[in-house]
Amino acid sequence: MKCFYHPPSEAIGICKFCCKGLCPECAVDLAHGLACKNKCENEVAGMQEMIAKEKIEYDKRDSTLSIYSALYFSVGLAFLIVGTVVRPDFFLFSIGAILTAGASWFYLQRRKYRAPLQGEQGTSQPKDDRK
Numbered sequence: 001m002k003c004f005y006h007p008p009s010e011a012i013g014i015c016k017f018c019c020k021g022l023c024p025e026c027a028v029d030l031a032h033g034l035a036c037k038n039k040c041e042n043e044v045a046g047m048q049e050m051i052a053k054e055k056i057e058y059d060k061r062d063s064t065l066s067i068y069s070a071l072y073f074s075v076g077l078a079f080l081i082v083g084t085v086v087r088p089d090f091f092l093f094s095i096g097a098i099l100t101a102g103a104s105w106f107y108l109q110r111r112k113y114r115a116p117l118q119g120e121q122g123t124s125q126p127k128d129d130r131k
């Protein structure tokens, strides 16, 4: 592939923002991707910032869901045990059932949320050796 700005030069990579071929003279290495010098630098840097922010949000959400899931489950289990063994009571048992159901819901939400990101990680590697 040739450089978009200098057709005689061989491209060493592709701009992450506009997908044009770049020679060493036009390319700026921004750690996770190349950008057109003085053209797409800010755009690519912005994109990378956004991806990094999304990842932080994701991690935050992921740990919040696991904490809720564990909390609901242990409290729900305590109510179930008290409601059936210690002091048989349908009301306590119902609370326990609702809480453990809530815990399963949080757990499922977490798995649902986790699935697409893992798929993205799997496909991001072959993208790099695209010529």
Ligand SMILES: [Zn+2]
Residues within 6 Å of the ligand: 015, 016, 017, 018, 019, 020, 035, 036, 039, 040
């Ligand atoms: Zn560009």
Ligand SMILES: [Zn+2]
Residues within 6 Å of the ligand: 003, 004, 005, 006, 009, 022, 023, 024, 025, 026
């Ligand atoms: Zn060039």
